[in-house]
Amino acid sequence: MAKKTEKNNDDIGEDVRLALYRSQQEVRQLEKRAYDLFLQNLIKGTSHLCIGQEAIAAGFATAMKPGDWSFCTYRGHGHTLARGASMTGVLGELMGRECGLLAGKGGSMHLTDVEKGAMGSYAIIGAHLPIAMGAAWKAQYKKTGEVAVCFFGDGTTNIGAFHEALSMSATWKLPVVFVCENNLYMEYTSIGDVTPVEHPAADRAPAYGLPKIIVDGNDADAVYRAARTAFDLARAGGGPSLIEAKTYRHHGHSRADPGKYRPDDEVKAWMARDPIPFYRQRLLDFGVSEASITAIEEEVAAAVNVATEEAKASPPPSQDLILKDVWADGGWAWRN
Amino acid sequence: MAELTYRDAVAAGIAQEMERDEDVVFLGEDIAAAGGVFKATVGLLDKFGPERVRDTPIAEQAILGAAMGAAMTGLRPIAEIMFSDFFAVCWDIVVNEIAKTRYMTNGQINLPLVIRTANGGGLRFGAQHSQSIENWAMMIPGLKVVAPSSPADVKGLLAAAIRDPDPVIFFEHKALYPTKGEVPDGEHVEELGKAKILRDGDDLTIAALAAMVPRAVEAAERLKDEHGIECTVVDIRSLVPLDTQTLFREVSKTGRLFTVEENPRLCGWGAELSSLVSEEIFWELDAPIVRITTPHIPLPAADQLEDLTIPSVDRITDTILKSLG
Structure with missing residues (x-):
């Protein structure tokens, strides 16, 4: 553990650490609110919370530059928020309101905010790995220096698109960073029961000529450092990285899943490694005052409350939207 | 007017558009160095270089995903699926991703891309390399679907598809590649959606x-x-x-x-x-x-x-x- 004397003198620094903490708090508090709104039946359909995995979203988003692209899965509320999407836009989309990021046309599993570089949440396992690769191809071809970051779960490492994207990205040396959030469960099944290797992403990396990278996904500093290293490599033309971040989701796979298939001891051990109290303690160890930490927590709580009220007050989307935006001309015509 | 084969009209249409717009890029299996298994893309690698005309592995999801990612970030990619039958191994990217993303994102994302493919029978290739699958594409909201019958239409409609701001599935017929026809000289662009x-x-x-x-x-x-x-x-x-x-x-x-x-x-x-x-x-x-x-x-x-x-x-x-x- 770092000493207080290193406060302003380590490789991360206090400003970034406060940003990492704020980002984790935003994701945690917003996801908790989403859970509450579910229980009140104000959020319909399904939803996949990332409570417990916030350090990964915060670590990568904080290391990204404006113009970089992130691609995530249906468990994407945190990644979208961490890139700077508005809380009202996120909650509004979950609640199917006009103020939603997609005006209610996408829903929980498809949060997107192109202006912020959040290039979409993809709900078919594996599909967005090749898509992120395509964005990286654009950056390489136009020599613009952007990096594409692609987040996915451990279950994705067994589908074909994962291997196709890794293979072609490594061959083309594309500036894309693949981030496996290994939360140990492929939906309702232990990843170890359905995978021939111990580390589902990292153990596959050598097949694509890539180094094996495993980080503690519950430590935002470790994630941030891994992100920075991978981005530097990508921007320097060194090609893709595959990073496996070990983590744990506190809830089940989705709204319908209480997660009863997980052993109590395992749940208890991981709850004790909750990334947020862990990082809070680190801030204290680095000499950040209790008052400034509490101020962040309270500011975030207030912002979540405001967003909740704004989303609740927002009307349902206009019916006009149903027949809009199939095509780039804004329409849906398939005939004359 | 010059007489071209249907096959040569493909390369002519792509070349016409790559010359006028540097955002047009082209990827697929065997399309660059080999000039395509049907020789429909001969000469494009020499003319436009390996950064714009890229051979890929046999990985159709990677090909179409790459086209989609490049399109949503500003390029106008052309992807080739060698035989239309192979759409079956990358249909998710076409149907769930390319066709739906503009609508689902409330118009935040545009996908100006073309997927060319060799469709249809007549070459004795059997049931996995001869299907006519234009109806698969036709039934999916969000895809434009074109299938030319003559060299002039290949060039003109392909050019129109590349300029179109939406995803277009372009069905070339493999039995028509050797057929010949008059193609207008100079820039030739047809209008999509006209019989x-x-x-x-x-x-x-x-x-x-x-x-x-x-x-x-x-x-x-x-x-x-x-x-x-x-x-x-x-x-x-x-x-x-x-x-x-x-x-x-x-x-x-x-x-x-x-x-x-x-x-x-x-x-x-x-x-x-x-x-x-x-x-x-x-x-x-x-x-x-x-x-x-x-x-x-x-x-x-x-x-x-x-x-x-x-x-x-x-x-x-x-x-x-x-x-x-």
């Missing part, structure tokens, strides 16, 4: 697509020469958008519609045409609509079997004569 009348007659209307177009024209010539029957032949060219106005006008004129479809019967594009005509201009019809299709079976490989399966000039002619009584 073309190839022959004008008052007795009946035949609607056809891709390789069925030259067969429909030949059948029409035979019907006139041998039986004095005058046929209108409409090349549908674009399934989405669909030129119903031209179709309705030509059907209203003759009172009879025959569709000639290479696809197996169920849910072929002719079924949609038939439905539209029945719903909207039923009283213009003098007789039931007749669909001439491949039977609802996988395609057999042997010469004699394949020839008897796909609608032929003989079958088109005989079906029409029988129907006219």
